[in-house]
Amino acid sequence: MLNQKNGPFFYYKGVVIMTILVTGGAGYIGSHAVVELLKNGYEVVVLDNFANSQMETINRVKEITGRDFSFHSCDLLDQDGLDNLFKTYNFDAVIHLAGLKAVGESVSIPLKYYQSNLTGTINLCEVMARHNVKKLVFSSSATVYGLPETNPIDESFPLSVTNPYGRTKLMVEEMLQDLYVSDNSWHIVMLRYFNPIGAHKSGRIGENPNGIPNNLMPYITQVAIGKRDKLSVFGDDYETEDGTGVRDYIHITDLAKGHVKALQYVEKNAGVETFNLGTGTGYSVFDLVNTFSEVNNVAIPYEVIDRRPGDIAVCYANPEKAEKLLGWRTEKSLAEMCRDSWKWQSYNPNGYTG
Amino acid sequence: MTILVTGGAGYIGSHAAVELLENGYNIVVLDNLSNSNMESINRVKELTGKDFPFYTDDLLDREALDNLFKKHDIEAVMHFAGLKAVGESVEIPLKYYHNNLTGTINLCEVMAKYNVKKLVFSSSATVYGLPESNPIDESFPLSATNPYGRTKLMIEEILQDVYVSDNSWRIALLRYFNPVGAHESGRIGEHPNGIPNNLTPYITQVAVGKREKLAVFGNDYETADGTGVRDYIHVTDLVKGHLKALEYLEKNEGVETFNLGTGTGYSVLDLVNTFSDVTNREIPYEVVGRRAGDIGVCYANPEKAEKMLGWRAEKTLTDMCRDSWKWQSDNPNGYES
Numbered sequence: 270m271l272n273q274k275n276g277p278f279f280y281y282k283g284v285v286i287m288t289i290l291v292t293g294g295a296g297y298i299g300s301h302a303v304v305e306l307l308k309n310g311y312e313v314v315v316l317d318n319f320a321n322s323q324m325e326t327i328n329r330v331k332e333i334t335g336r337d338f339s340f341h342s343c344d345l346l347d348q349d350g351l352d353n354l355f356k357t358y359n360f361d362a363v364i365h366l367a368g369l370k371a372v373g374e375s376v377s378i379p380l381k382y383y384q385s386n387l388t389g390t391i392n393l394c395e396v397m398a399r400h401n402v403k404k405l406v407f408s409s410s411a412t413v414y415g416l417p418e419t420n421p422i423d424e425s426f427p428l429s430v431t432n433p434y435g436r437t438k439l440m441v442e443e444m445l446q447d448l449y450v451s452d453n454s455w456h457i458v459m460l461r462y463f464n465p466i467g468a469h470k471s472g473r474i475g476e477n478p479n480g481i482p483n484n485l486m487p488y489i490t491q492v493a494i495g496k497r498d499k500l501s502v503f504g505d506d507y508e509t510e511d512g513t514g515v516r517d518y519i520h521i522t523d524l525a526k527g528h529v530k531a532l533q534y535v536e537k538n539a540g541v542e543t544f545n546l547g548t549g550t551g552y553s554v555f556d557l558v559n560t561f562s563e564v565n566n567v568a569i570p571y572e573v574i575d576r577r578p579g580d581i582a583v584c585y586a587n588p589e590k591a592e593k594l595l596g597w598r599t600e601k602s603l604a605e606m607c608r609d610s611w612k613w614q615s616y617n618p619n620g621y622t623g
Numbered sequence: 624m625t626i627l628v629t630g631g632a633g634y635i636g637s638h639a640a641v642e643l644l645e646n647g648y649n650i651v652v653l654d655n656l657s658n659s660n661m662e663s664i665n666r667v668k669e670l671t672g673k674d675f676p677f678y679t680d681d682l683l684d685r686e687a688l689d690n691l692f693k694k695h696d697i698e699a700v701m702h703f704a705g706l707k708a709v710g711e712s713v714e715i716p717l718k719y720y721h722n723n724l725t726g727t728i729n730l731c732e733v734m735a736k737y738n739v740k741k742l743v744f745s746s747s748a749t750v751y752g753l754p755e756s757n758p759i760d761e762s763f764p765l766s767a768t769n770p771y772g773r774t775k776l777m778i779e780e781i782l783q784d785v786y787v788s789d790n791s792w793r794i795a796l797l798r799y800f801n802p803v804g805a806h807e808s809g810r811i812g813e814h815p816n817g818i819p820n821n822l823t824p825y826i827t828q829v830a831v832g833k834r835e836k837l838a839v840f841g842n843d844y845e846t847a848d849g850t851g852v853r854d855y856i857h858v859t860d861l862v863k864g865h866l867k868a869l870e871y872l873e874k875n876e877g878v879e880t881f882n883l884g885t886g887t888g889y890s891v892l893d894l895v896n897t898f899s900d901v902t903n904r905e906i907p908y909e910v911v912g913r914r915a916g917d918i919g920v921c922y923a924n925p926e927k928a929e930k931m932l933g934w935r936a937e938k939t940l941t942d943m944c945r946d947s948w949k950w951q952s953d954n955p956n957g958y959e960s
Contacts (some may be wrong), residue, residue, distance in 0.1 A: 379784035388725040395717050434782045440777050447716035447770045505746050 288312040289532065290360045290402075292345060292393065293367030294500035295322035297476040298408065298462075300330050301469060301525040307334040308530050314358055316346040317367065317524075320385075321479065323621040327433040329473045330382060332342040344434060345389030348396065353532040355400040362404035362456075362535060364528055365393060368437070371483055372412075375434035386437035387444075392496060404535045405445070411463045411517075411545070411584060413439045421553070421587035422544045424461070431579050442543070449541040456535040463547030463586050465524045468613035475613030476521075477620035485557060486518075486606075490614035491565045500569055502554050504576035509583060513554035517585035520601035520609070532596040547586025548599040561607040625649040626869070627697045627739075629682065629730065630704030632659035632677035633798075635814040637667055638711060638806060639701055644671040646866055654704065666810045667859075677857035682726030685733065687895060692737040695805050695920075699741035699872065701865055705774070708820055710747075711914075712771035723774035724781075731785055733740045736860065737905040740792045741872045742782070743865055748800045748854075748882070748921060750776045757888070758924035763820050768916055786878040788938070791819070791874050791912040795868040800854035800884030800923050802829040805950035812950030813858075814957035821892060823943070827951035830904050837906055839891050846920060850891035853923035857938035857946070865930040883935040884923025898944040933942040 289306055293299040294315030299322075305328075306313050315327065319342060327340050338406040339358075345367055368386045369375065375382040397403060414422050415429030431435045442459050449455045467476030483490045487596075491497045506514035513590040527546045534542070554561075558569050592598045626643055630888050631652030644667070652664065656679055667784075676695070680687035682704055691697075705723045707713065711756050712719040727744075734740060752766030767773040777798050786792045795815040803823040805812030819825045819908050828834045843850035864883045869881070889897075895906050929935045 324703050376784075377788055379788050380728055380735070383784075384732065387720070391717055391721045391725060395721065398717070433781075435783070436777075436780055440773075443773055444716065444720050444770075447713070451714055451716050477939070488739065506729070572702075580651060606915050 278323050285360065286310060287361040287536070288314060288358055290314050290316060290354070290358070290363045292316045292363065292365045295319065295324070295326045296366060298465060298521065298524065300326045300474045301367040301521045302577035303338070303530045304334055304469060304474070305373045305522070305525040305529050307336045307338065313338045314354070314360070315340045316343050316354065316510050318342065321369070322476065325621040326474055327355065334471060340614070346384065346507050349535050350390050351392060351396045352399070355402065359399070360402045362532055363393065363397060363402065364406045364532065365390065366408045368408065370434060372432050372434045372533050373483065375432055375437070380435040382433050382437055385462045386472065387440055390444065395477070398452070403452070404452050406531045406535060407441065407445060407457065407459045408459045409442055409459045409543070410438045411444060411461050411547070412523035413461060414584070416581050417558055417584060420583050421543065421549060422584065422586050423587040424545060424590055427510040429565065438450065446541055450503050453539060455541065456539050457541040458531040458535050459541070459543045460527060460531055461543060461545050462524060462582070463519050463545065466518050467520040467522065468602065469522065470609055470612070472555070472609070472616040475610070485554060488608050489561055489569055490610050492564065492569050493561070493611060494618050496616055496618070500558065500571035502571050502573045503580060506571045507582035509553055511555045512551050514580060515583040515585065517549070517551055518603065518606055519546060519548050519599055520606045523599040523601050526596050527591065527595065530592055530595040534595050542594070543590040544595060545586040545588050546591060547588050549586055549588045551583060551585035552603055556603065557607070561611065564604045564607045565611040567611070586610070624696045625683045625695055627651050627653060627691070627695070629653045629702045630702065631657070632661065632663045633703055634655060635802060635858060635861065636703040637663045637811045638858045639703065639865050640667045641670055641806060641811070641865055642859070643863045644673045644675070650675045651697065652677045652681055652693065653691065655679060658706070658845045660676035660814060662884055662958035663811055663814070664850050665930040668805065670808055670810055673844045675688050682729050683721070685729050688729060689736070692739065694735055696737050697737070697849050699743070699869060700730065700734060700739065701743045701816045702732040703745045703870070704729065705745065707771060708770050709771045710820065710959060711957045712774070716770040719770050719774055724777060727778050727781065727872050728746060734928040735789070741869075742792070743795045743797065744778065744782060746779055746796045746798045746880070747772070747775045748884070748923065749796050750779060751920055751921070754921060756911065757920050757922050758886060759882065759926055761882055764802060783878055792878065792899070793872040794878040795872055796878065796880040797816065797864065797868060798880060799861060800856050802858045802883070804859065804938065804940070806859065807946055807949070807954040809949035812947070812954065812957070822891060826895065826898050826906055827947050829906050830898070830902060831951050832957050833955070835907070837895065839906035839908050839910045840917060842910045843853050846890055848890050850922040851917060852888035852890045852922065854886070854888055855894065855940065855943055856883060856885050856936050857943045860936040864928060864932065869935040877933070881928040881932060882923040883923050883928060886923055886925045888920060888922035889940055893940065894944070898948070899955065900950045901941055901944040902924045918938050
């Protein structure tokens with residue numbers, strides 16, 4: 270077992286190794302974050318309830334990195350299980366990615382979303398405080414900007430939300446702000462993700478949505494592989510260059526690296542800080558479809574249908590704060606995002622279950 | 624018809640219990656007694672001459688909650704349970720979020736499981752944040768300035784979402800202004816722990832000799848006498864509003880918010896002077912600096928409740944002072960005497 274209580278310190282290249290708990294570490298973002306953490310010499314313990322993820326992901330992360338790590342199938346609603354985990358390990362920090370994330374589902378079963386995302390986070394923070402672990406990186410979302418009036422969006426924009434999923438993210442941000450006010454020894458970073466796509470360049474891990482994908486890229490890759498007939502483009506009459514919606518797509522590996530930078534930041538800085546994780550560049554639906562077709566040499570049949578209620582025309586980040594304070598910026602191009610998404614999908618036509 | 628009253632041993636809950644029993648409802652009371660006293664339950668029984676089941680369980684204990692719904696055929700829930708001290712909520716926010724949010728989420732999950740979908744929720748005028756004008760109606764913008772207020776606002780949002788997801792829910796969100804007073808018998812009333820956060824319990828403790836003098840937080844507000852103006856409402860009027868809300872839910876689906884206030888604002892000095900007149904006692908006071916986060920004026924527009932619930936406050940400031948004093952003087956140490 271790694272870094273157990275009362276065990277020896279671990280060293281890596283002469284420095285004390287930090288042990289990081291990653292909640293939701295078997296999910297899309299979590300698995301990529303774990304890869305980057307392991308590559309950077311951290312010890313990792315993963316907690317996941319597998320509500321929306323597979324054990325196979327864990328195996329593949331071990332295979333990609335050639336490193337072993339502990340894994341616990343536990344729900345954040347299980348306070349005793351959580352407490353035991355903190356008794357077993359000396360965590361230095363927590364990267365909290367666990368949570369339900371489907372907008373439509375959140376409208377249908379809001380209590381489940383509030384219970385999982387709010388109570389889960391409250392339980393986690395209570396147990397962290399009890400064990401004096403007060404460094405936290407939280408997975409928020411650009412959804413907290415609601416319907417932004419202008420672009421690019423910086424962290425000081427007004428916050429609002431339009432659905433229960435978004436409300437859970439905003440409420441957790443507010444709770445964490447209050448938590449810091451109540452106890453200034455917390456070190457908290459809240460990362461507002463724009464639109465993560467792509468996959469690890471090995472093609473071994475990637476996004477594995479259940480059912481009909483909610484997001485554009487998994488939909489495109491499923492069309493490309495023949496699982497779906499054609500792509501539905503929701504509106505081409507927005508006030509954008511080609512009329513389709515514009516988003517800030519960010520390669521998952523860039524996003525995962527942002528978590529490592531955030532962790533380095535919380536190691537040194539008390540406080541609570543929010544950071545956009547985006548490229549700062551917006552691409553339209555057609556940009557993505559065309560780039561995907563060109564890079565991968567596959568046709569993506571599509572059909573333009575009506576706008577989807579609640580969708581906004583344009584949304585992209587001002588990522589300067591993360592560059593300035595975290596020393597992080599994205600490096601991967603839209604072509605790389607398309608190439609890696611396709612590699613993952615074509616190697617794993619049925620995701621982890623194939 | 625059996626009503627579950629969560630937090631039924633507390634200040635507002637105990638008065639609601641009396642009112643429900645006197646109007647022929649059966650009740651089941653759940654209270655974890657974290658901030659209330661078993662003696663209030665005894666007194667409710669004594670006042671009404673009626674018995675009812677009481678459980679000292681916590682809303683965080685889902686199994687206990689489930690058992691309660693298994694055992695009793697609950698028709699509707701009045702949900703008062705929750706932590707309510709603004710200052711404390713700033714000190715220990717996680718405890719507030721855990722109790723108030725998770726407690727309510729648990730309650731709603733268990734209610735849905737047992738197909739009990741009528742809920743009267745105890746919200747607060749605190750959700751209006753720093754209102755730009757007065758009187759305040761239910762359509763005013765919402766915001767909160769402390770964790771306690773945020774729990775109330777978040778629960779309102781959660782309950783709105785619950786209704787959107789399942790239109791068979793019937794939910795009333797009652798935004799209380801400033802409840803004061805006590806049951807006219809003097810047998811039940813407000814029993815704050817430690818130094819009171821609110822004006823009336825402070826005044827009554829000065830009057831009874833437990834505290835030396837009242838601290839008045841600021842007399843330089845833009846009001847007639849410079850002191851803060853609030854919408855004080857007699858707790859008996861307040862709980863009558865809950866019964867009206869319950870009757871409303873029997874007939875109407877949906878989620879509706881209602882202000883429960885009198886519509887009249889009184890200043891700190893109005894309250895002090897009325898209290899002195901009614902009780903024939905001096906209330907020594909000292910004006911000190913404003914309290915951070917306090918607003919100058921806050922009073923309700925109660926028309927929506929009058930129109931849709933057929934409810935309005937009837938008791939005067941004099942009634943409020945008289946009944947607060949009767950409770951305090953008959954029970955100098957509250958329920959612990």
